[in-house]
Amino acid sequence: MQDVSSLVAQAREGRPRAVARLISLVEGASPQLREVMAALAPLTGNAYVVGLTGSPGVGKSTSTSALVTAYRKQGKRVGVLAVDPSSPFSGGALLGDRVRMSDHASDPGVYIRSMATRGHLGGLAWSAPQAIRVLDAAGCDVILVETVGVGQSEVEIASQADTSVVLLAPGMGDGIQAAKAGILEIGDVYVVNKADRDGADATARELNHMLGFGEARGPGDWRPPIVKTVAARAEGIDEVVEALEKHRAWMEEHGVLAERRLARASREVETIAVTALRERIGDLHGDRHLGALAERIVAGELDPYQAADELVAGLTES
Amino acid sequence: MQDVSSLVAQAREGRPRAVARLISLVEGASPQLREVMAALAPLTGNAYVVGLTGSPGVGKSTSTSALVTAYRKQGKRVGVLAVDPSSPFSGGALLGDRVRMSDHASDPGVYIRSMATRGHLGGLAWSAPQAIRVLDAAGCDVILVETVGVGQSEVEIASQADTSVVLLAPGMGDGIQAAKAGILEIGDVYVVNKADRDGADATARELNHMLGFGEARGPGDWRPPIVKTVAARAEGIDEVVEALEKHRAWMEEHGVLAERRLARASREVETIAVTALRERIGDLHGDRHLGALAERIVAGELDPYQAADELVAGLTES
Structure with missing residues (x-):
């Protein structure tokens, strides 16, 4: 496994395999994702x-x-x-x-x-x-x-x-x-x-x-x-x-270019944050809990808002 | 403002204005949304x-x-x-x-x-x-x-x-x-x-x-x-x-109908929960904070993951 800084350096030289590897790392949410993103930030x-x-x-x-x-x-x-x-x-x-x-x-x-x-x-x-x-x-x-x-x-x-x-x-x-x-x-x-x-x-x-x-x-x-x-x-x-x-x-x-880029960065942060929270919902509760809630909804015992409250309460209390 | 239970009763009689009013209440995320959803649950x-x-x-x-x-x-x-x-x-x-x-x-x-x-x-x-x-x-x-x-x-x-x-x-x-x-x-x-x-x-x-x-x-x-x-x-x-x-x-x-309806209910709950969390991000931090993070990203001082960490940390600590 190549280290991230040498991959970034090779990508900047235009080597396609290094670019491909970096995209795969960020696409696949690899463990090195954060290292890659931190290394890229000053170069963008x-x-x-x-x-x-x-x-x-x-x-x-x-x-x-x-x-x-x-x-x-x-x-x-x-x-x-x-x-x-x-x-x-x-x-x-x-x-x-x-x-x-x-x-x-x-x-x-x-x-x-x-x-x-x-x-x-x-x-x-x-x-x-x-x-x-x-x-x-x-x-x-x-x-x-x-x-x-x-x-x-x-x-x-x-x-x-x-x-x-x-x-x-x-x-x-x-x-x-x-x-x-x-x-x-x-x-x-x-x-x-x-x-x-x-x-x-x-x-x-x-x-x-x-x-x-x-x-x-x-x-x-x-x-x-x-x-x-x-x-x-x-x-x-x-x-x-x-x-x-x-x-x-x-x-x-x-000034529209700067505006658009700021808006883009905001959306990007929000999307990542929401994705992280969504994953945390999965981690905390497991599919079994969500599945049990879904069964109660289908049976008419619970509405989806009450079920969502249960999920969110569990998330923010822990 | 009609009460929810009488609206629901009228909707079940097929009165289009009651149906329209109920959909508007749920679409618009009105304060009565939860009352409406709870009233509908056993009827679906x-x-x-x-x-x-x-x-x-x-x-x-x-x-x-x-x-x-x-x-x-x-x-x-x-x-x-x-x-x-x-x-x-x-x-x-x-x-x-x-x-x-x-x-x-x-x-x-x-x-x-x-x-x-x-x-x-x-x-x-x-x-x-x-x-x-x-x-x-x-x-x-x-x-x-x-x-x-x-x-x-x-x-x-x-x-x-x-x-x-x-x-x-x-x-x-x-x-x-x-x-x-x-x-x-x-x-x-x-x-x-x-x-x-x-x-x-x-x-x-x-x-x-x-x-x-x-x-x-x-x-x-x-x-x-x-x-x-x-x-x-x-x-x-x-x-x-x-x-x-x-x-x-x-x-x-x-058994596919039951499966599909369970899957639909699960997605519904997850979507509502994520929407609630997304709103909470907005409430907690305000656009100003997100805007400041976005500026640092555009300047290359921060990557979007670090910024998202800041948002999420604030949410789950409070």
């Missing part, structure tokens, strides 16, 4: 974290891959965190994303990591920020976090980015559908991918219209741009990079 | 809870509405809980679902409720089961819980159902996309809606193929059926009801 805060989200099929992986290429041309080191929704039940992950990323597999300036969702609510909210910290400390200039889907946990992950990119594609549903998917509030930059397909202009127009419905914006406010791309041919990707740089500059000018 | 456990989930655009609301009609023909009282993903930021909900449900608006045997997601992770995991308890105690024979999207929190809600129905539509993406969306493990019954469209047979075939990939099933195991429907014309809806009844009978025969 340099990476620009970009979240990419959207429904399955809009071309997130292809877009991510094209962005990697664009940033590499600028000489930047890039980390990619591909969050597979896969399944909270099987824990499995499909190969699709990895395959499409194979263009960058031999580039030492790119580090790509797939994360599967965990089998409990808050799993990704807990582990994704830790992996971002590793990539940040390892010297990535840009970290692209690709999340699939439009659920609440994905939105939560998007909120951990400095800048959130929402991808759409023509024919993926009308405006109401997009609004239902809850994407109209989280995007800093919108991308209409597959823009060579029929309906791309209509999708962009409709999106523009719906974004305009928000509250009136002041002169210093950010108006999310809409960029049309054909990621598979790298068309429009430079414009996306430009939009990202503009957003970053705007955030720095208006 | 009779309703059959069916979850309907799938990507935006597959026709969940139309299918839900058609199922309501089918169950009403059987003389059953039906509750509908439409969980809008809307936005964790705006808290807003769109009108679409309500509009499509207007067929049933004047039927006293149907109670329809929309819930918006809350602005925190675990919001729906917390409030949806409480609303289900109200509908159950109010005497609904069947409760249809419609969730939009394929995210982790929607899967979590689906797991609160006795039977989970997953809806697909032709042309919503290939098999890998469906698998990515994490739906292949959660369905007890699959519905390919809009079956009059091109590609419906291919979608059903592919789904059948992918479902066959799971672990080998024993003779007593449940093989999820795939039903083709055109919900807008009520075609295939009787077959869905039949599939649901078969699944229910199978669950009762194999």
Whole structure:
């Protein structure tokens, strides 16, 4: 077992195996987790974290891959965190994303990591920020976090980015559908991918219209741009990079970057604290006690609040 | 302010305003929440809870509405809980679902409720089961819980159902996309809606193929059926009801219904306990303390685990 400080040093030199090992340590909540996190803390805060989200099929992986290429041309080191929704039940992950990323597999300036969702609510909210910290400390200039889907946990992950990119594609549903998917509030930059397909202009127009419905914006406010791309041919990707740089500059000018990072750190602490307390509930009482409470609830003898009181009382008294 | 016991009595008579008031009390975490939950406990456990989930655009609301009609023909009282993903930021909900449900608006045997997601992770995991308890105690024979999207929190809600129905539509993406969306493990019954469209047979075939990939099933195991429907014309809806009844009978025969309800009650208790602890973190420390910790994290002086330790230590010492 290598010691943590030498792993961190190797990760900073860009050695992929050291980065992989560190992410595994933080993902797996290893005994060395705290040592790793303490070692990383002073090295973080340099990476620009970009979240990419959207429904399955809009071309997130292809877009991510094209962005990697664009940033590499600028000489930047890039980390990619591909969050597979896969399944909270099987824990499995499909190969699709990895395959499409194979263009960058031999580039030492790119580090790509797939994360599967965990089998409990808050799993990704807990582990994704830790992996971002590793990539940040390892010297990535840009970290692209690709999340699939439009659920609440994905939105939560998007909120951990400095800048959130929402991808759409023509024919993926009308405006109401997009609004239902809850994407109209989280995007800093919108991308209409597959823009060579029929309906791309209509999708962009409709999106523009719906974004305009928000509250009136002041002169210093950010108006999310809409960029049309054909990621598979790298068309429009430079414009996306430009939009990202503009957003970053705007955030720095208006103190928004610092605000977002503070909010992210607060959520991170809260999530870890709540996870620790949740584990303590398990430790203190064991499944048997919780199971007995559940039986009394199903039998109608107890309501879930009375049961929760019993659990919490046991926790805070001990 | 009416007293809780008279509200509960009126709800059991099927008075929609009493049901609405009770759900508002439990949703809003009112001071009377505990009194309501205690009053409901002995009245619950009779309703059959069916979850309907799938990507935006597959026709969940139309299918839900058609199922309501089918169950009403059987003389059953039906509750509908439409969980809008809307936005964790705006808290807003769109009108679409309500509009499509207007067929049933004047039927006293149907109670329809929309819930918006809350602005925190675990919001729906917390409030949806409480609303289900109200509908159950109010005497609904069947409760249809419609969730939009394929995210982790929607899967979590689906797991609160006795039977989970997953809806697909032709042309919503290939098999890998469906698998990515994490739906292949959660369905007890699959519905390919809009079956009059091109590609419906291919979608059903592919789904059948992918479902066959799971672990080998024993003779007593449940093989999820795939039903083709055109919900807008009520075609295939009787077959869905039949599939649901078969699944229910199978669950009762194999003890699965009791298992699922115990697991649901356990999760409910844990969620309430964790929410209470999370609130206590806020009460004890105030945002200022958490904010100060976040500043030290962003400055690289502290890692999030050390910060979480400080929060938790304060909680359990006091």
